[in-house]
Amino acid sequence: MAEGLKLPKFSVGVGDRFAHQAKAQLAACVMAANAGVEVSPVWNKSNREHMIIGSEPSQTRVAADAAVKELGWTKPYFLDADHINLNTVERFLAPCDFFTLDVAEMIGKPADAKDVAAFVNRHPELVGTVTIPHIDEPFKTDEAFVTGVANKFLAAVQDAGRIYRFLVEKKGAGNFVPEVSMDETDYPQTPVELLIILAAIADEKIPIQTIAPKFTGRFNKGVDYVGDVPQFTKEFNEDLAAIAFAIKTYGLPENLKLSVHSGSDKFSIYQAIHDAVKRFGAGVHLKTAGTTWLEELIGLAEAGGSGLEIAKEVYAEAYSHREELCAPYATVIDIDPAKLPSPEEVNGWTSEQFTSALRHDQSNKAYNPSFRQLLHVGFKVAAKMGERYLNALEANEAVVARNVTTNLFDRHIKPVFLGQ
Structure with a gap:
């Protein structure tokens, strides 16, 4: 790997929908440093979020840089062009130095048969008995199995290669951190499938520093993990073993680590993540994008007065447009309509009732x-309010910031990175 920009061992993806909480988020990383662990903030905001809000990636950069300057942060920090492809990357080129290469649309699309055959021929070590250190049972594969996995993922990896080479052309090698996202598929990859994907990534000469595989269970937005925790624990440990083996076998970057997408609020698996990372001496990237926006709402509701009124108004509008709002996120939310209070009921709530229902x-x-x-x-809904919403954030900055910082440090950084 050429020397260049390097993502430290521990990092946290912090989303900031309205570019107002960078300082509060960074304050949580300062608290982590004071507690003895360096956690690098990676501000991320997807193209879809920019389109909805009407913002530009350059605004995220301005907010992050201002927070770093104000708090005197001298450690690394990054800006993630979250889930980009060749059609959406242009506006992210200048402000970003971390690129999540989204190849979800290509997963499952068969690659050229000659490319698949060439891949299988190039990698005899993947056919037969595959022994990965720290995994109890060796994997038994054959040519048909490796061909099948390559058929599912090779076209996606080739697409990642095209995006990566475009970025090198525009930004220069070593001037950004590449991540490959493989989590938007139906089934979790087994360790040997992950190894095959990593071999393909190495063939494409993408010096990835993080990879986001698909894990077992549901990673719904903003709520706890839903699934079999022991099974997740087994998979997470095996994925770490597969990555360690791939680094040695294929010359991938030594700091390559797992990225946990939709990682915010997955409290029941944080201990398993912490223990596994400690066991392997590995790093981890935890993406917590959406939870900050909810802490803004909690802060506004807690402030009372006009802040609480805005929080109630956001709910009423969201309730009346729930089908339209939920459609793009259908695979990552589970809402029971019968459990949703009516806007009329919510309008009668106190600050405490609203925050108690919303706070995780x-x-x-x-x-x-x-x-x-x-x-x-x-x-x-808040984006459509425009200045009115932003003015409310500024008017109630102290209470909003306290909620954002506390949530990020106490509920996310401490259990994952400090093991508390």
């Missing part, structure tokens, strides 16, 4: 995951 505190009987998920996808 599972010990609070009033916590309502359906209410939370609807508001999670409802940021479009």
